Amino acid sequence: MKPPSKPTKHPTTTAATTSPTALVLRCAGRAVGRYHYRPALAPDLSPRPYLHPVTTLRGTPVTEERPDDHLHHLGVSVAVPDVAGINFWGGRTFVRDRGPTPLDNHGEQRHQDWKLRDPDGFVEDLSWSSGGHELLRERRTVAATELTDTAWALDFTYSLTNRGTEDLSIGSPATNGRPGAGYGGFFWRAPRAATPPTVHTADAEGESSVHGRTAPWLALTGPDWTLVFAGATEETRKDPWFVRTEEYPGVGSSLAWDTRLPFPAGATVVRRVVTVVADGALERAEAAALVRKALS
Template sequence: MSRVLNDTLVLHCAGRPVGRYEIRPELPVGHAPRPYLHPVTTLGGIAVTECAPADHLHHLGVGVAVPDVEGHNFWGGRTFVRGRGPTALANHGAQRHTGFQLSDPDGFVEELRWLAEGRELLRERRTVAVTELTTSAWALDFTFALTGPLGRAVSFGSPATNGRPGAAYGGFFWRAPKEPTAPEVFTARSEGEDRVHGTRADWLALASSAWTLVFAGATERTRQDPWFVRATEYPGVGSSLAPTVRLRLAPGETLVRRFVTVVADGRLDRAAAATLVRKAVTA
């Protein structure tokens, strides 16, 4: 079992540290406290995540963030209010670590509670694993399972469902580092931020000259969620749990999503990205 020191767990691949998991981060008011992975690096040691950047202080590496769970903000920052726009509200929830079912150098299984105003809205089981793919690429397998309380339904929303077109973010989210040149965005059939954002695709790549990230929905249900993509304003990729209408969980129901991300040194072309992501999903 891996050691957890100072509320931090370090993941290893091919004998090298590739990710640090912050279990109970100390965050300012307005950040929606939650565990996250940062820094995540390539096998060559290049950082491919960013945490609390100046452009979006509430972007925290890799994790799960939802801007609207029953009106509570588990994303951080301002809340988009219909008719008012982005508004600072005292409505932030918190994801609290309750324990590890498993904790090894190459992964963990974690239990969390999603809390707001002193009550539990959701329970989560988070499963994270790393796998070596080649001498220059590895994969991060990230699954979250959210279970609602037995006594009542729970609904998820997004800025899009609350009146902001094109902003359906919520769920898995990966904030990449901002560089002088925006990364390229492409899928198996399309390319460019404008064409890819909001579409459904088996995988999506974010590629700079020094690194490439290839994101894949690893279950049929996960692949039904549209991708949220930013490259020019800032580099980030995530899922859209509630793209057009609110997503409702019946009492006691569990929502499961699984994402596998290839982390590679150098810039991959479309063929190389497709090959590695197939290997990662079936590993």
């Protein structure tokens, strides 16, 4: 799947691969994900497009949608809890000196148009708005690539532009007073199992050792699958990893870990995360080799 140099006509698709609200993502001829681009969600879930289920090549699910512990966790999505005070994450908003608070401040990401739509990926335009007012415009590029007969890569790029005339900023619960909760950006909710997943980077192991730190790649391993997340641009690699294993299984790349990210009028923020989706448990050398192949 190659992004077009100019808008193209939508290719003909069948009911098996697309619908008025979702499309199927394929890799090596197999369905590996379903992208909900017009989901019907309650306002307090901060409606947004998301991928679920995402599976390994053998069909093992590696995402979870609206789990009981966090109803606003939606598979793989771009979720930001504070864009100039608007919640694009879902759930309660962390308010300094008050804690998590239900507020009527939820925004939504609305699908606008396809620039490209192929079985193995797409290019999409979205509008981030609240109360009919657009704050940001996004260009999203997603592609699936086969790596081996047991591993494939999800290449996910989002480019956010402040098209308004006012300067904005991006924050997180951490920037609003909750230490260690610097989440917001690309976020992957993995499925729960009887035993929490393990997590490691090339030189550290365990949630407390990798959470809030930068690393070229980070591997989350469940009972019969491994996800290896890698920042694919210089700016993305500067973002710390947000990691949960015990409370729930999830990994994110954080835009505003402990300080707000300025977002001037006319500016664009671009992030690219490539995720290796593999069957079985990967050793460090295997994870590193697949990341190199995915990024090559």
